[in-house]
Amino acid sequence: METGNNLSESEVILDIQDLCKDFGNLKVLKNITEQIHKGEKVVIIGPSGSGKSTFLRCLNCMEDPTSGAIYFDGVDLTDMRVNINTHRRHIGMVFQSFNLFNNKTVLKNITLAPELVANEVLRRQKWHNRLLPLTNLFRKTKQTKIPITTTKKQIRQDVEANARRLLSRIGLEEKADAYPSTLSGGQKQRIAIIRALAMNPKVILFDEPTSALDPEMVGEVLDLIRQVAETGMTMVIVTHEMGFAKEIATRVLFMDGGTVLEQGTPDELFSNPRSDRLKEFLSKVLV
Amino acid sequence: MQTQIQPKTKGKPGFLRKHWMDILVILVVAFLLFLLFRSIYFRFNFQKKWDTFYYHFVTNNGYRRLLTGMRNTGIIASLGFLIGLFIGTVIALIKVIPPYRKITRYAQKVCNLYVAFFRGTPIVVQLLVGYYIILPLIGVSMTPLASCVTIFGLNSGAYVSEIMRGGIQSVDSGQLEAARALGLSFPTSMIRIVIPQAVKNILPTLGNEIITLVKETAIVGYVGAVDITKFFQDHAANSYEYMVPYLIMALIYIVIVAVIAALVRLMERRLQNGNRK
Numbered sequence: 108m109e110t111g112n113n114l115s116e117s118e119v120i121l122d123i124q125d126l127c128k129d130f131g132n133l134k135v136l137k138n139i140t141e142q143i144h145k146g147e148k149v150v151i152i153g154p155s156g157s158g159k160s161t162f163l164r165c166l167n168c169m170e171d172p173t174s175g176a177i178y179f180d181g182v183d184l185t186d187m188r189v190n191i192n193t194h195r196r197h198i199g200m201v202f203q204s205f206n207l208f209n210n211k212t213v214l215k216n217i218t219l220a221p222e223l224v225a226n227e228v229l230r231r232q233k234w235h236n237r238l239l240p241l242t243n244l245f246r247k248t249k250q251t252k253i254p255i256t257t258t259k260k261q262i263r264q265d266v267e268a269n270a271r272r273l274l275s276r277i278g279l280e281e282k283a284d285a286y287p288s289t290l291s292g293g294q295k296q297r298i299a300i301i302r303a304l305a306m307n308p309k310v311i312l313f314d315e316p317t318s319a320l321d322p323e324m325v326g327e328v329l330d331l332i333r334q335v336a337e338t339g340m341t342m343v344i345v346t347h348e349m350g351f352a353k354e355i356a357t358r359v360l361f362m363d364g365g366t367v368l369e370q371g372t373p374d375e376l377f378s379n380p381r382s383d384r385l386k387e388f389l390s391k392v393l394v
Numbered sequence: 395m396q397t398q399i400q401p402k403t404k405g406k407p408g409f410l411r412k413h414w415m416d417i418l419v420i421l422v423v424a425f426l427l428f429l430l431f432r433s434i435y436f437r438f439n440f441q442k443k444w445d446t447f448y449y450h451f452v453t454n455n456g457y458r459r460l461l462t463g464m465r466n467t468g469i470i471a472s473l474g475f476l477i478g479l480f481i482g483t484v485i486a487l488i489k490v491i492p493p494y495r496k497i498t499r500y501a502q503k504v505c506n507l508y509v510a511f512f513r514g515t516p517i518v519v520q521l522l523v524g525y526y527i528i529l530p531l532i533g534v535s536m537t538p539l540a541s542c543v544t545i546f547g548l549n550s551g552a553y554v555s556e557i558m559r560g561g562i563q564s565v566d567s568g569q570l571e572a573a574r575a576l577g578l579s580f581p582t583s584m585i586r587i588v589i590p591q592a593v594k595n596i597l598p599t600l601g602n603e604i605i606t607l608v609k610e611t612a613i614v615g616y617v618g619a620v621d622i623t624k625f626f627q628d629h630a631a632n633s634y635e636y637m638v639p640y641l642i643m644a645l646i647y648i649v650i651v652a653v654i655a656a657l658v659r660l661m662e663r664r665l666q667n668g669n670r671k
C-alpha cells in the first residue's frame with residue numbers, strides 16, 4: 108500500500124531491536140523488533156497484560172529493557188552511558204492517570220520542564236565561556252565564546268508565553284493559576300498533553316489516555332489528540348478505543364503475550380484479521 | 395413563619411435538669427481539691443517559698459540567665475531541627491534511589507547504619523560520647539552549645555529521615571514518573587515535585603519532631619550547656635528552694651510546646667488552602 112512505500116523512505120525515529128523485558132521470571136516482552144517512522148501514528152491494541160504499557164514505557168526507558176536496543180535519533184537509549192534525561196526531553200509521554208504535578212499550578216506544570224532545561228543550557232554556556240581562557244590553554248584549535256542571547260528572565264517570559272498560547276489553544280487559559288485538584292479529568296488530561304507538547308517533542312507516547320476518564324470527557328481529549336496528530340506529530344498510542352484507533356492510526360500493532368502478533372493498516376487489521384487471537388480479541392472489543 | 399419555631403428550653407430549669415450530674419461531679423471534685431490544697435498549704439509555707447524564689451530570680455537578676463537559657467534551648471532545638479531536616483532529607487533521598495548501582499547500595503547501607511545508631515541509643519549517651527570521647531579524639535574543640543546543636547542535628551536527622559521516607563512513599567508514584575518522563579533528573583524531580591508534596595503530608599509528624607526535640611534539649615546540662623532546665627536546676631540548688639522554680643520550669647515548657655503546636659496547625663491549614671485554590 109502507499110503508506111508502506113512512504114514508510115521505507117521517511118526517517119526512522121524509533122528503531123527497536125530485539126527488545127526483551129523480564130519482570131523477575133515473567134517474560135513480558137519477547138524479542139520485539141519494530142521501526143517507528145516520522146509522522147506515523149502507531150496504535151497498539153491487545154488484551155490486558157499483553158505488555159502494551161511495558162512496551163511503551165521501554166521506549167523512553169521508564170522501564171529499562173532486559174536486552175535489546177532502542178535507537179532514538181541514532182542513539183541507543185538502553186546504553187547506560189547515555190544521559191537518558193536529555194533524550195527523554197524529546198519524547199513526550201501522556202499517562203492514563205494524567206499525573207499533573209499536584210503542587211504546581213497549571214501554568215507551572217507546563218513551564219517547569221522547559222524552563223529548567225533552558226536554564227540548564229544557559230548555565231552550561233555561561234560556564235563554558237567563563238572557563239574558556241583556561242580550557243583554551245589545552246587546545247590546539249582555540250574556541251570562541253558562545254554568544255549568549257537570552258537571560259533567565261527572558262526564558263521565563265518565553266516559556267510562559269508559549270504555555271499560555273498552548274492553554275488558549277485548548278480553551279483553558281483562565282485555568283493558568285488553578286491547581287490540578289480543581290480540574291475535571293478531561294481538563295487534566297488535555298493539560299497533560301500540552302505539557303508534553305511544550306517540550307517540542309519528536310514523538311509522543313500515549314498510554315491509554317482516555318481510560319481513566321468519565322465517558323462524557325473522552326471526546327474532548329480525543330479531539331485534542333486528533334488535532335496534534337494533524338500537525339504531523341509522530342505518535343505511539345496504546346488504547347482500547349477501537350473506533351479512534353481505526354480513524355487515527357496509520358499502522359496498528361496487535362500485541363499478545365509479549366510479542367507483536369500482527370500488524371498493518373487499520374483496514375487490514377480490523378477487516379481481515381488473520382490470527383485467531385486477533386479475531387477473538389476483536390470479537391470481544393467490537394461488540 | 396419564623397415565629398412558629400420557638401426555642402423549647404426555658405432558661406435555668408432546663409439547664410439544671412440537663413446538667414445536674416455534671417454539676418454534682420464538678421462540686422465533688424472541687425471539694426476534694428480544696429481539701430488537698432488546704433492540707434498542702436498548711437504543710438508548706440508558700441509565701442516564704444515564693445519570696446525566696448523572687449529574691450533570687452528578680453532581685454538577684456536571675457532572670458537574665460533564664461533568658462540565656464531560653465535562647466539556648468531555642469538555638470539547640472531550631473538549629474538542630476534544621477540540620478536534622480537537611481540530613482534527614484538527604485538520607486531519605488538516598489534510601490529511595492532505585493538500587494541499580496553498587497555505590498547506591500553502599501550509600502544505603504551507610505544510611506541504615508547511621509539511622510540504626512542514632513535511633514538505637516539514648517540521646518544522652520550520644521551527647522556524652524560525642525562531647526567527652528569523639529571531640530577530644532578528633533582534636534576539635536567546640537563549645538557545649540555548638541556540640542549540642544551538632545548532636546541534636548545528627549540525632550534528629552535519623553528520625554526525620556524515617557518520617558521523610560514515609561512521606562516520599564506516600565506521594566503517588568505517577569508524580570515522579572511524569573517528572574522523569576519530561577527529562578528531569580532524579581534529584582531535580584524529587585526536589586521540585588515529590589519532596590514538597592511529601593513535606594505537606596508529613597507536616598504534623600514533623601511538628602511532633604520539633605516538639606520532641608524541644609523536650610529532649612532538657613538534657614544538655616550534662617555537657618555544661620545552660621538551657622531552661624539547667625537554669626532552673628542551678629537556681630533551685632543555689633536557693634535551696636525547689637518547688638517554685640520547677641513548677642515554673644514545667645509551665646514554660648508547656649507554653650512553648652503549645653505555641654509550637656499552634657504554629658504547626660496554622661502552617662498546615664495554610665498549605666492545604668494553597669492546594670484548594
Ligand SMILES: Nc1ncnc2c1ncn2[C@@H]1O[C@H](COP(=O)(O)OP(=O)(O)OP(=O)(O)O)[C@@H](O)[C@H]1O
Pocket residue numbers: 130133135153154155156157158159160161162
Ligand atoms: N513493575 C512490574 N513488576 C512486575 N510485573 C509487572 C510490572 N509491570 C507490569 N508487570 C506485568 O507485566 C505484564 C504486562 O503488563 P502491562 O502493564 O505491560 O500490560 P498491558 O498490556 O499494558 O495491560 P493493560 O491493558 O491492562 O494496561 C503483566 O502481567 C503485569 O503484571
Ligand SMILES: [Mg+2]
Pocket residue numbers: 159160161315
Ligand atoms: Mg497498560
